[in-house]
Amino acid sequence: MSRLLIFSLLGHIFLLNGSVAYCDIKSPPFVSGFDRFARHGEIESQTGGRLLLSELSCTACHQTPRSELQPKRGPRLSGIGNRRLQTWIRDYLTSPHLVKPGTTMPDVLHGFSENKKRQTVNALAAFLAAQRTAYPTIKATGANPVPYEFWKKGNVKQGQNLYHKIGCVACHEPDETYEPGETKISPTDKMLAQLDPEDIKELGLSAAMRPVKSVPHGNLPAKYTRKALTFFLLDPAQSRPSGRMPNLKLKAVEAADITAYLLRDQQPQDEIKITNSDSTLIAEGEKHFVELKCVNCHTVQNLQQKEHAKPLIKLGKQASTGCLTNHQNGLPYYPLDDQQQTAIQEVFEKLPDDNKSDTEQRLSFQILQLNCFACHEREKQGGVGFNRKPYFETDGHIDLGDEGRIPPTLMGVGYKLQKKWLTKVLNGKGDIRPHMLARMPVFPAKVISTLPAMFEAVDRTQRQTEKQIFHNSTKLAVAGRMMLETGCIQCHPIRGENMPGVVGTDLGDVTNRVHANWFREFLLNPGALKPRTRMPTFFPDGKSQNISLLDGNVDRQIASAWAYLKAGKKQPLPEKIIEAKSKNYELVPKKRPIILRTFMKAAGTHAIAVGFPEKVHFAFDAEHIRPAIAWKGRFLDAQGTWFIRFAPPAIPLGESPVLMPAGSPFAVLNSLNQRWPAISSADSPYQFRGFKIDAEGIPTFLYHFQQFEIEDRFEPVEKQTLKRQLKIKRNQPLSKQENLWFRGLTGKSLKQINLTTMKNDTGLMVSISGILAKTGKLHTIENETDWLIPIPAKDNIVIEVKYQW
Incomplete structure (x- = not known):
């Protein structure tokens, strides 16, 4: 029996035997925190009510000065006309709770007659269809290739893997057909698997075992085109600034892959077109948009609220006759269940x-x-749901x-x-766990700006400075190296x-990440600060096991470790690391070039690194057929490539790395008005044919491009310059309208x-041989300039290019 099936069966057993579950017939608004905690008495009912007031955007109409009750609001609608399918918009306006069960949007047309509703929906749909904005340009880099029309080229299988591995399933429903990789079940989960529901309840573990409900997707194939969903996944905050859907730092091809998976059952869709351009109908829709107070929650054009409902503080018991009850004509309709109504009513009765x-x-x-509890635990609440844990894996399934x-x-x-470090983490720039496949998402800066200060104010009970904790520890850095x-x-x-x-986290900058007092206490007793950690204690019973270092003084030994790490590059690496590095894993080109197939961040998983004795080197991306990066000085360390199953990308050991021009080096264009095409490996017009090595040991890369055969050779020349020679053989003539162009620089x-x-x-x-350089053209589009060189219509031609930096 698979691990996933074990987890699923346990969850179903608990649902059948435990005291969970409310009837889902009405499809009440789904708010993660309320459904996970308030429904089961794990937070106060009033707290759940306040959460509903915020997440249902009640305070968008009923204003309040209370900062925590400010409304989530709905998505920006500025570009909805070319980002949503028109049939879906009409259906959603007609019956939001039927089209998307669990939606937090109210039905504002529920009291209308059928005829009036149809007319109003037609006008609103026409107005929204007219709201169109251009999609942003996604710029390609060596690490983030952007194929031409990349949103059409997603891979369903790769998208399914990403969706289940990077953290999407912490909030959204997993696919029951997907089987996660082999991951060892923790001792705690093994223990839970052996308990029956009554034992679990008696031990107070009900919350840990309760399956976490999913944030509903709705009918995505009916809602989005591939292009619209792909761009949404790349930057959710563009349309949803509340941050409830965070940014998972997807590359362009990753977003296209996940889109292909989510829309796998969708029939091919054309680009969205405005189906009604009747200016009178659009104007009528704008009028309805304001009068129905849609503008209170949604940003579109420069429309502003004209009036507000009664302030929140003045509602009191009157709320029971308003939006809380079902089907009050003239008021928004939320299909709240009894528990949700009670929770909100309690807020009005006790609102200070x-x-x-x-x-x-x-x-x-x-x-x-923000539903941080979907992934993280705090105060014994939240964390990855028991039924979701199997989907959280390590790279290479390292245990x-x-x-x-x-x-x-x-x-x-x-x-x-x-x-400062916590701010960096929340801004998406603090990744230190390359072994973890789940990604720490990025939230809009305005949404999380106050979190770091609040965490510090609440948690940092000890305010001692680094000097107070470690005194004059800088003198101990040498001993810290041995420590x-x-x-x-x-x-x-x-x-x-x-x-x-x-494969653990790098300690090199730990003194810039953690507080000194936490560092000291963690080394003294790791398990006290991090239960079930694999970090051993080096000071059992507060005593050092290394009495020869600093006389075995625990405080001084810990201070020495901090001092060494604080010193950074001022101190040499630990001797054992230097010894490991000296075992001929560093490749040093002496008399002939060295060629190494490896994995590099800038050159991808099909990188071919070439090192020269002249101490100038480059890496060729054999997947996208382009030189990707060049550098000077030391070459590469082959240890990871040769010996380690899970290895980070190879990093140039030298200095002055420079990225070579991104994208395809050649293109056939009808005119310079065309955008330089981006190419994916899936539909590439290139065919890599390997490389040949001459008598000097220098490789020449061989590849086809459409009707051309190309030989691509690099060699070092004076002043650590790379000279490139491109031999182009034409097999078939181009049409009169077409020309072959070389992208010299961008x-x-x-x-x-x-x-x-x-x-x-x-x-x-970049220098190009004189005659060709004179024919070059500068082409600028969207703040990026290309130097494009037309290639003469000859059967054989040679181009010489030099790179200096």
Whole structure:
């Protein structure tokens, strides 16, 4: 029996035997925090009511000065005309709760006659169809290729894998046909699997076992085209600034893959077109949009609210005769169930007159609003649902326990993390767990701007400074280097360097991430701050096991470790790491070039790195058929490529890395008005044929491009310059309208150095042989300029290009 089936069966048993479940016949509005906690008495009913007031956007009409009750609001509708299918818009306006069960949008037309409703829907739909904005341009990089019309090229299987691995299923429904990879079940989960529902309830583990309900998708194939959904996934905040749907840092092809999976049952859709351009009907729809108070929740054009309903504080018991009850004509209709109505009513009965709430209350409430509990646990609440855990995996299925695959607890996070680092994490720039497939999402800056300060204010009970904790520890840095060899480097890299097979978090910048007092207490007793951690204690009973270092003084030993890590590059790496690095894993080209097939961030999974004795090197991307990166100095470390199953991308060991021009080097264009085509590996006109090596050991890359055969050779010349020679053989003639072009250089701006040389904003200079350079054209589109070289219509031609930086 599969692990997934075990988890699912346990969840179903608990549902049948436990005290869960409310009737879903009415499809009441689904709010994650309310359904997971308030329904089961795990937060106060009044807290659940406040959450509903915010998430149902009640305060968009019934204003309140209370910051935590500000409305979520609905999506921006500025570009809805070319981002939603028109039939779906009409159906949704007609009956939102039928089209999307669980939606938090009210039915504002429920009291209309059939004829009036139809007329109003027609007008609103015409007005919304007229709201059109251009899609943003997604710029390609070596690490983020953007094929031409990439949204049409998604792969369903890859999308299914991504959807189930990167964290989507923390909130949304998994596919019952998908079987996650092999992951060891934790001892705690094994114990739970052996208990019956009565035992679970008696032990107070009901919340841990209760299956987490999914945030509903609705009928996505009826709602989106592939293009619209792909762009939404790339930047959800563009249309949903509330941040309830966060940004999972998807690349263009990843967003296209997930879209292909989510819309896998959709019939091919054409580009959305306006079906009604009747200006009178559009104007009528705009009028309805304001009068029906749609504008209170949705941003479109510059329309503003004209009036508000009674302020929240003045509603009191009158709320029971308003939106809380079903089908009041002239009022929005929310199909609230009894428990939701009761929770909201309790808020009105106890709503304070002032706008005061302590920091801890505000913090807890915002975590509820953003549904951080879908992944993270805090105060013994939340965390990845028991029925979702199998989908959280490590890269390569490395066994690091639950702490290596499940998002970390938020308990005491303000005590642990420095405010600057926590801000960086929330902004999506603090990834330190490359082994974890689930991604920490990015939330809109306005939404999370106050969280780091609140976490610190609530959690950081000890306010001692680093100097107060470690005194004059800087003098101990040398001893700290030896201290780290007693166990730290066996699991953790230091400044990107590590022992063979190590995959833990890098300790190189830990002093910029964590508070000094947390660091000290964690080393003294890891299990006290992080239950069930695999981190061992090096100071059992508060005593050091290394009495020869600093006389075995525990405080000084911990201070020395902090001092060493704080010193950074001022201190050498631990001796054992240096020793491991010296075992000929670093490739040093001496008399001949070295060629290594590897995986590099800039050159992808089909990278071919070439190192020259002249200490200038480059990597060729054999998947997208282009030189990707060049650098000077030291070449590469082959340890990860040769020996480690789970290895991070190879990183150039030298200096001055420069990215080569992104995208395809060649294109056949009818005119320069065309955008330079982006190419994916799925439908590439290129065919890589490998490479040949000459007597000097220099490779020449061979590939087909449409009707051309191309030989591509790089060699170092004077002043650490790379010279490239391209031999182009034409097999068939082009049509009269078509021309072959070579993309010499690209950048935000290009500066002409002389008649044959251009320089871009990154400092890369490209020189092309004189005759061809004079025919080059500068082509600018959307703040990016290309230097394009027309290739003469000959059967054989040679181009010489030089790269300097």
